Amino acid sequence: MAENHSAESVRVVVRVRPLVSAEQEQSVVQVQGSQVIYVQDPDAAKKFSFDRIFDSDTKQTTVFEEIAKPIAEDVMQGYNGTIFAYGQTGSGKTFTMQGKEDGIRSNDPAAKESRGIIPQVLEYLFQRMEKDKSEKNMVNYTVKCSYLQVYNEMITDLLYSGTPHPLNIREDSKRGVYVDGLSEEVIHGPQDCYQLLMRGLHNRAVGATAMNQESSRSHAVLTITIERNECKENKVWSKRISKLNLVDLAGSERQKKTNTTGKSLKEAANINRSLSVLGYVIMALVDVAGGRERHINYRDSKLTFLLRDSLGGNAKTCIIATISPSEKNISETLSTLKFAQRAKCVKNRATIQEETTGNVMQLQVEIKRLQEFVRQLLSEREQLVQNNSNQSTPNGKTPSLVTVKRQDLAITTPPVSEEESNQAESEDVTLSGSAIKELQQMLLMTEQRGKETEDTKRYLETQLEDITNQYRRYKDSIRSIHLVLKKVVSFMQEFTPQGHHQRLDSGVIDMEASSSASVEEEEEEIQQLEETAEYLQKGLIRFKQFVEAKKKEVNNLREEVGEKQSCLTNLRTQMEQLTANSSHHRDHSEQYAYFRSQVIQSIRTNVDDDSFQANVWDPEKLADVEFLQYKIAEILQSEASKDELIQSILAEKARIESQRDAAQSEVDRILHSLEIEKENSKMLEEQLKKIQNNQDHQGIGEEALRKKLVQSESKIQSLENFRKQMQRLVDQQAIEIQTWKKRAQSISDELVSARKEYETHERSRSEQLQRLMNELIKQRRQIILAEERIAAASVIQKEIQQHFxxxxxxxxxxxGAISSFVNGLEYIAEQVISKLFGTTKPNNNGSNHPQYGFAGSLVHSKDIPLETMARLGGELEQSAKAAEAALSRMDNNIEMFSHSRSSSKDTSETITV
Ligand SMILES: Nc1ncnc2c1ncn2[C@@H]1O[C@H](COP(=O)(O)OP(=O)(O)OP(=O)(O)O)[C@@H](O)[C@H]1O
Structure with missing residues (x-):
């Protein structure tokens, strides 16, 4: 029946009215953007922010579009909605909610611009309903309207044409909070509602205060109830009832400021009381929204009790705080803004009010239909899955797909053949992301269905509770009837001769003991019965008088209606006469026109006729001409008077028509009140009958009571049967709910496993990715290393070059060293030989052979003895050997160098490769 929604803040907006002509001063409020407002307090500018702030230039249509239209749309969807206008007197609450009266009545576009939220919302709602009806065949709407006021903590019906009487607020599990006896009228279009509105406005208590000549002294609540019935398949009806409350609160002014005294002071106190309770309720709700546990005293005032659902309950609510920009209203403006600021924190939980009805069979059909729907969804999903697996890559591993077991998916539809079944069992199904989404949607839907079934169950349970209560009441009343019956029986037994005789015979009652006490008791009982009878008699007489008076009133009204009707008939006859007159005049003027054309024609023929000239002096002809001239003048005159006559006839006709309309509406009103009176008198007659029946019951005695008892018992029996039937239905529903829950659970498990599968796949994919990344990093490092090696190789190459x-x-x-050394050796050898053998080389002066080196020059310059020479030779030989060793070492080094060069070259070449 209802759909759960999370808590949602109450929307609070502010509207600033323009300065009126009486206010000469500068505006003390300043709107910045669309959400911030500053109030120029003498101490300091105070800043407030709200969901939306409308400055003084804002048009009525803008307020409707931004505030009322979204709520009206929610109401069309099945939510309850409320729009409050709160603010000091004269700040523009009525202007915002209702607008100017001319705007409501008139069709003039300029006047229409001043229409407030109520007329615009009505027009919008009816347009939306028409659209819905044109789009869907089996949809119908019933719109009802009620209009009440809370005045001096008293609720009265603004649509009731008689003397207003206070109504009470009641509450029950099915209807919630409602006003007992409040009239609700069916409306078929905005025009119907405007008429109701006008009627209500006329009845609304309007009193003058020092601040506003037309200050509304009461809280007015216009409630539009929309019932939408849609026939779905299999004759199951879905019913949605939503309400829109449009509330124009009384001004939140202070008593001192409005100069109110006496009756008005009481009014102000009561208005302030209900507004203060509203404030307290809002404060408590703010605490609740903040997580504190608090009791909300809705019942402290009629207003808050009535609008309980709109404050922290099941409704979409918007509060429009209206303020005046005038300096003298600054403290009220601040207080309104503070109130609005607090109200911003209140949270509501709105739900759609929908229920499905149909008999048990129909509900079963509906359940079957839903099952079929689920089956269809499953097959669609499988189709989708197959499509996806067909589209997957050859190795079947598309990353965005998840694999789940087919048997996990199967809910109710078994595979057709065994083969298929085996295949189905062995086969894994691949689900795409969209299939998972679909699965989630299906799960949501199943949950939703489960919730709906649970709501239906709850509704049936409340019905069952009601029935059980009724059953209990019946039982109680039967018990009391039994008691009465017993009493009557014993009473009768005692007064019958047999009873008396029996009493005497049985000797059960002791004559002496009972004599005084039982007589007294009996007398008392008789007296009680007599009193009751007298009381009932009086009541009956009073009712008879009342009925007589009502009958008289009805007769008077009938007479009045008769008079009005005869008056109407007279007016009608007059009207008909006038119409006949006007047609007569028309005929007459047509005759004249014809006659005139004839005469003109004859003159023309006479003028054209040659013989006419000859006969010009013919006295007969002249007389003819004179006659014709006279006739023409007469015709012209009659034509002029005819126009006047037509004008006057038209005016008379309009007057009579307006009289007729007024009389008609009067007659309608009288007929309407007659209807109400008839109903009242019928009710009274019924009540009278009941009383008479009661009396008859007293008189009829045992038989009637027994009959009643039998009737009641059979009624109880039937109620018991009904209760059992309902219980069975509830049990069935409970089983259904269980099945749905299981199904939801299995789908949820399925989803969870699908999700797990997906996660595992994702994990392995990311691991693979990680591995690839590592590989990449490694290769990158190798490249860097190779580059470094290349650089090192080029350095080595350079070094090799240097070595080379x-x-x-x-x-x-x-x-060079070897050759100079060899030369030196040769020279020394020569010198040694010459010294030894006395042979010298001619002209071979050592000084001339610098290439012989220091040894040669030394040998040459000194006359060295042989032994010295021999020693020198030995030394030289040794040093030659040492030089040779050094040379071979040097060779080795060179060899090593060249070897290392060639190997480095090889390395650098390898690295480069
Ligand atoms: N936004 C506006 N634009 C033009 N005129 C406005 C606006 N708001 C209010 N007014 C005018 O200010 C006057 C007082 O407004 P209204 O009667 O709506 O006040 P109110 O708050 O309903 O007062 P009360 O509580 O006493 O009924 C009216 O004449 C109305 O036309």
Whole structure:
């Protein structure tokens, strides 16, 4: 029946009215953007922010579009909605909610611009209903309207044409809070509602205060109830009832400021009381929204009790705080804004009010239909799954797909053949992301269905509770009837001769003991019965008088209606006469026109006729001409008077028509009140009958009571049967709910496993990715290493080059050294030989051979003895050997260099490769 929604804040907006002509001062409020407002307090500017702030230039249509239209739309969807206008007197509450009266009545576009929220909302709602009806065949709407006021903590019906009487607020599990006896009228279009509105406005208590000449002294609540019935398949009806409350609160002024005294002071006190309770309720609700546990005293005032659902309950609510920009109203403006600020924190939980009805069979059909729907969804999903698996890559591993077991998906539909079944069992199904989404949607839907079934169950349970209560009441009343019956029987037994005789015979009652006490009791009982009879008699007489008076009233009204009707008939006859007159005049004027054309024609023929000239002086003809001239003048005159006559006839006709309309509406009103009176008198007659029946019951005695008892018992029996039937239905529903719950659970499990599968897949994919990343990083490192090696190789190459150059240099140096050494050796050897053998080389002066080196020059310059020479030779030989060893070492070095060069070269080449 209802759909759960999370808590949602009450929407609070502010509207600033323009300065009126009496207010000469500057505005003390300043609107910044669409959400911030500053109030220029003498101490400091105070800043407030709200959902929306409408400055003084805002048009009525803008307020409707931004505030009322979304709520009206919610109401069309099945939510309850409320729009409050709160503010000091004269701040524009009525202007915002209702607008100017001309705007409501008139069709003039300029006047229409001043229409407030109520007329615009009505028009919108009816347009939306028409649209819905044109789009769907089996939809119908019933719109009802009620209009009440809370005045001096008293609720009265603004649509009731008689003397207003206070109504009470009641509450029950089915209807919630409602006003007992409040009239609700069916409306078929906005025009019907405007008429109701006008009627209600006329009845609304309007009193003058020092602040506002037309200050509304009461809280007015216009409630539009929309009942939408839609026939779904299999004759199951879905019913949605939503209400829109449009509330124009009384001004939140202070008594001192409005100069109210006496009756008005009481009014102000009561208005302030209900507004203060509204404030307290809002404060408590703010605490509740903040997580504190608090009791909300809705019952402290009629207003808050009545609008309980709109404050922290099941409704979409918007509060429009209206303020005046005038300096003299600054404290009221601040207080309104503070109230609005608090109200911003209140949270509501709105739900759609929908219920499905139909008999048990129909409900079963509906359940079957839903099952079929689920089956269809499943097959669609499988189709989708198959499509997806067909589209997957050859290795069947599309990353966005999740694999789940087919048997996990199967809910109710078994595979057709065994083969299929086996295949189905062995086969895994691949679900895409969209299939998972679909699965989620299905799960949501199943949950929703489960909730709906649960709501139906709850509704049936409340019905069952009501029936059980009724059953209990019946039982009680039967018990009391039994008691009365017993009493009557014993009473009768005692007064019958047999009873008396029996009493005497049985000797059960002791004559002496009972004599005084039982007589007294009996007398008392008789007296009680007599009193009751007298009381009932009086009541009956009073009712008879009342009925007589009502009958008289009805007769008077009938007479009045008769008079009005005869008056109407007279007016009608007059009207008909006038119409006949006007047609007569029309005929007459047509005759004249014809006659005139004839005469003109004859004159023309006479003028054209040649013989006419000859007969010009013919006295007969002249007389004819004169006659014709006279006739023409007469015709012209009659034509002029005819126009006047037509004008006057039209005016008379309009007057009579308006009289007729007024009389008609009067007659309608009288007929309407007659209807009400008839109903009243019928009710009274019924009540009278009941009383008479009661009396008859007293008189009829045992038989009637027995009959009643039998009737009541059979009624109880039937109620018991009904209760059992309902119980069975509730049990069935409970089983259904269980099945749905299981199904929902299995789908949820399925979803969870699908999700797990998906997660595992995702995990392995990310691991693979990680591995690839690591590989990449490794390769990158190798590249960097190779680059570094290349750089090192080029350095080595350079070094090798240097070594090579060095070895080359060494080689060259070694060659030079060797040759000079060999020369030196040769020279020394020569010198040794010459010294030994006395042979010298001619002109071979050592000084001339610098290439012989220091040894040669030394040998040459000194006359060295042989032994010294021999020693020197030995030394030289040794040093030659040492030089040779050094040379071979040098060769080795060079060899090593060249080897290392070639190997480095190889390395660098490898690295480069
Ligand atoms: N936004 C507005 N634009 C133009 N005129 C406005 C606006 N708001 C209010 N008025 C005018 O200010 C006057 C007082 O407004 P209204 O009667 O709506 O006040 P109120 O708050 O309903 O007073 P009360 O509580 O006494 O009924 C009216 O003449 C109304 O036309």
């Amino acid at each position: 150059d060095q070895s080359q240099y060494l080689r060259e140096g070694r060659g």
